[in-house]
Amino acid sequence: MNWNKATLGQLYEIAYNDDGAAPIYKRNALAEIQRRRERPMSKVNHKIKAVYSR
DSSP, X not given: OOTTTSOHHXXXXXXXXXXXXXXXXXHHHHHHHHHHXXXXXXXXXXXXXXXXXX
16 A cells, blocks of 8 residues: 555544554554654745845
């Protein structure tokens, strides 16, 4: 499975609601949810150019 491409809803479904999922899949889904929580959600504007004084 590609955990990076799964939506957050799919990850929660596997981690908490899917009784037929293997324990390794549940652990991987929880790890991916945790990884996404730690990632900052702010956007960086790369178009702003630094201006230096002369």
